[in-house]
Amino acid sequence: MSKTWRPATQLVHGGTTRSHHGETSEAIFLTQGFVYETSEAAEARFKGETDGFIYARYGSPTNDMFEKRMCMLEGAEDARATASGMAAVSAAILCQLKAGDHIVAARALFGSCRWVVETLAPKYGIECTLIDGRDLANWEKAIRPNTKVFFLESPTNPTLEVIDIAGVARLANQIGAKVVVDNVFATPLFQKPLELGAHVVVYSATKHIDGQGRCLGGIVLSDKKWIDENLHDYFRHTGPAMSPFNAWTLLKGIETLPLRVRQQTENAARVADFLAEQPQVARVIYPGRKDHPQADIVAKQMKGGSTLVCFELKGGKEAAFAFQNALEVVRISNNLGDAKSLITHPATTTHKNLTDEARAELGISAGTVRYSAGIEDSDDLIEDFAAALSRIGK
Numbered sequence: 001m002s003k004t005w006r007p008a009t010q011l012v013h014g015g016t017t018r019s020h021h022g023e024t025s026e027a028i029f030l031t032q033g034f035v036y037e038t039s040e041a042a043e044a045r046f047k048g049e050t051d052g053f054i055y056a057r058y059g060s061p062t063n064d065m066f067e068k069r070m071c072m073l074e075g076a077e078d079a080r081a082t083a084s085g086m087a088a089v090s091a092a093i094l095c096q097l098k099a100g101d102h103i104v105a106a107r108a109l110f111g112s113c114r115w116v117v118e119t120l121a122p123k124y125g126i127e128c129t130l131i132d133g134r135d136l137a138n139w140e141k142a143i144r145p146n147t148k149v150f151f152l153e154s155p156t157n158p159t160l161e162v163i164d165i166a167g168v169a170r171l172a173n174q175i176g177a178k179v180v181v182d183n184v185f186a187t188p189l190f191q192k193p194l195e196l197g198a199h200v201v202v203y204s205a206t207k208h209i210d211g212q213g214r215c216l217g218g219i220v221l222s223d224k225k226w227i228d229e230n231l232h233d234y235f236r237h238t239g240p241a242m243s244p245f246n247a248w249t250l251l252k253g254i255e256t257l258p259l260r261v262r263q264q265t266e267n268a269a270r271v272a273d274f275l276a277e278q279p280q281v282a283r284v285i286y287p288g289r290k291d292h293p294q295a296d297i298v299a300k301q302m303k304g305g306s307t308l309v310c311f312e313l314k315g316g317k318e319a320a321f322a323f324q325n326a327l328e329v330v331r332i333s334n335n336l337g338d339a340k341s342l343i344t345h346p347a348t349t350t351h352k353n354l355t356d357e358a359r360a361e362l363g364i365s366a367g368t369v370r371y372s373a374g375i376e377d378s379d380d381l382i383e384d385f386a387a388a389l390s391r392i393g394k
């Protein structure tokens with residue numbers, strides 16, 4: 001395997017191992033366990049003296065191909081594939097913490113991620129401070145003697161705030177804390193948190209990596225030492241392992257990741273520019289537009305815009321609902337990163353559990369809409385948006 005391959009090549013060939021049949025496409029190894037030629041061979045495998053798989057909860061061949069391919073793309077030494085994005089996030093955070101430790105997290109988080117750090121972790125004696133992550137001074141102010149983990153998402157869901165990952169990593173390194181980045185919204189193509197100084201990267205593979213709305217999946221990537229010392233035992237004994245069938249689906253999915261993400265980003269950028277000109281739209285947030293509030297950081301740390309667009313309709317909830325209901329190509333769904341264009345109203349779906357105050361802090365109003373661009377022809381998307389906007393008047 002060549003480390004110098006460019007991403008599009010890695011994603012088609014990286015990590016592939018073939019059985020004695022020499023199959024073209026990666027095989028699905030739907031097996032729970034593995035057999036040994038002799039008792040001595042089993043003993044040696046368990047002692048770690050010989051390489052090989054032991055039990056599918058620990059690792060298995062199809063999952064291994066997916067993990068290796070993702071490691072190449074991310075520039076990570078090691079990884080563990082998990083059953084869902086949330087299994088990846090919770091494992092990455094909990095495996096390295098104990099009672100008495102402290103997390104600092106940017107408050108603009110995917111709802112379940114916020115629940116893990118704000119509600120679950122404190123039950124086990126792990127303290128958590130939520131901050132506005134856009135200002136580095138807030139990270140510094142929140143540091144305590146027991147701060148062990150900084151956790152963030154960038155761009156954030158749904159308002160696409162961007163956080164200075166290199167800046168957060170510099171602060172973390174000063175105190176020996178680890179930075180965990182949920183890189184879902186940026187995709188592994190457009191942002192490399194490990195290169196920016198983060199220590200651990202997590203994905204919901206359910207999103208762009210599958211990209212075709214078929215299965216759940218997640219992955220935690222880091223250096224070998226961190227995985228060995230933190231995640232290895234946690235992963236084996238708490239059992240968040242991905243199904244080999246899903247690993248296979250995701251392996252096939254990432255072959256086309258660069259093609260899909262490029263088309264989705266072009267579509268998102270065109271929709272963002274179109275929306276910014278419409279009288280019914282109060283504001284558009286799109287990393288990649290010059291008017292994005294953190295455009296300088298976007299330019300510094302991202303190689304591309306985003307496949308998502310956040311915008312606010314002047315008419316509040318009534319306008320947002322009427323607009324979404326009038327769309328014909330774009331479907332109403334809370335998923336994202338899919339080949340199909342999807343739209344959601346965060347205040348009544350993904351962020352309905354937050355208080356009005358917390359939503360306001362995140363910039364989510366009754367008129368806020370989140371659009372996830374698909375791979376359709378952008379002319380059809382613009383026509384769909386134009387027709388739906390005309391239905392809600394000016």
Ligand SMILES: *Cc1c(COP(=O)(O)O)cnc(C)c1O
Nearest residue numbers: 084085086110182184204206217
């Ligand atoms: C979807 C998502 C998750 C959770 O992933 P699942 O695969 O649904 O468990 C976590 N973080 C972000 C940013 C997400 O978009």
